[in-house]
Amino acid sequence: QVQLVESGGGLVQAGGSLRLSCAVSGRTFSSRTMGWFRQAPGKERAFVGGINYSGLSTSIVDSVKGRFTISKDNAKNTVYLQMNSLKPEDTAIYYCAATKGTYLGISRLKTDYDYWGQGTQVTVSS
Numbered sequence: 551q552v553q554l555v556e557s558g559g560g561l562v563q564a565g566g567s568l569r570l571s572c573a574v575s576g577r578t579f580s581s582r583t584m585g586w587f588r589q590a591p592g593k594e595r596a597f598v599g600g601i602n603y604s605g606l607s608t609s610i611v612d613s614v615k616g617r618f619t620i621s622k623d624n625a626k627n628t629v630y631l632q633m634n635s636l637k638p639e640d641t642a643i644y645y646c647a648a649t650k651g652t653y654l655g656i657s658r659l660k661t662d663y664d665y666w667g668q669g670t671q672v673t674v675s676s
Contacts, residue, residue: 551575551576552574552575552576552578552648552664552665553574553575553576553665554572554573554574554575554646554647554648554665554666554667555572555573555667555668556570556571556572556644556645556646556667556668556669556670557570557571557572557573557670558570558571558670559644559670559671559672560671560672560673561673561674561675562636562672562673562674562675563674563675564636564637564638564674564675564676565635565636566636566674567632567633567634567635567636568633568636568672569630569631569632569633570586570630570631570633570644570646570670570672571628571629571630572584572586572628572629572630572631572646572667573626573627573628574627574628574629574648575627576627579624579627579648580603580624581603581651581652582603582648582649582650582651582652583600583601583602583603583648583649583652583653583655583656583657583663584600584601584620584622584629584646584647584648584649585597585598585599585600585601585646585647585648585649585656585657585658585660585663586598586599586600586620586629586631586644586645586646586647587644587645587646587647587660588640588642588643588644588645588672589642589643589645589669590639590641590642593642595645595660596611597611597658597659597660598610598611598614598618598631598644599611599614599618599620599631600620600656600657600658601620601621601622601629601656602653602654602655602656603652603653605621605622605624607654607655607656608620608656609656609658611658614633614640617633617634617635617636618631618632618633618634619631619632620632629646631644631646633672636672636674637674638674638675638676639674640672640674641672641673641674642672643669643670643671643672644669644670644671644672645666645667645668645669645670646666646667647660647663647664647665647666647667648663648664648665649662649663649664649665650664650665
C-alpha cells in the first residue's frame with residue numbers, strides 16, 4: 551500500500567513563498583515518477599510539475615516556470631514543491647501523485663498517476 555501525505559500549505563501574501571512536501575510510504579519511492587497537480591475552485595485538476603524516478607529530470611508548466619521548482623529526497627521518501635513569487639492565481643488545493651511504474655519521462659496526465667495524496671490548500675492573498 552502506497553500512501554502520500556502532503557504538508558506545507560497555508561495562507562501567504564502575494565510575492566511570498568511556500569514549500570510543499572509530500573511524504574511517500576513504501577520501499578519503491580525511488581523508482582516512481584512524482585507529480586504535483588493543483589485544483590482551483592470550479593476548475594479541473596491540472597498538472598503543475600513532475601520529477602522522474604532518478605530526480606535528474608523535471609517538468610514544469612509554463613505558468614509557474616521560474617517560480618516553482620521540484621526536488622526529491624530519496625533518503626526521506628519525500629518530494630518537494632518550492633513555490634516562490636506566489637500570485638493569487640496560484641490559489642488551489644495542491645496534490646502530489648505517484649506512478650506505479652518506473653518511466654523515463656514525466657507524464658502531465660493525471661490518469662497516468664496511480665496514487666494520490668489528500669491535498670493541501672494554498673491560498674495567496676493580493
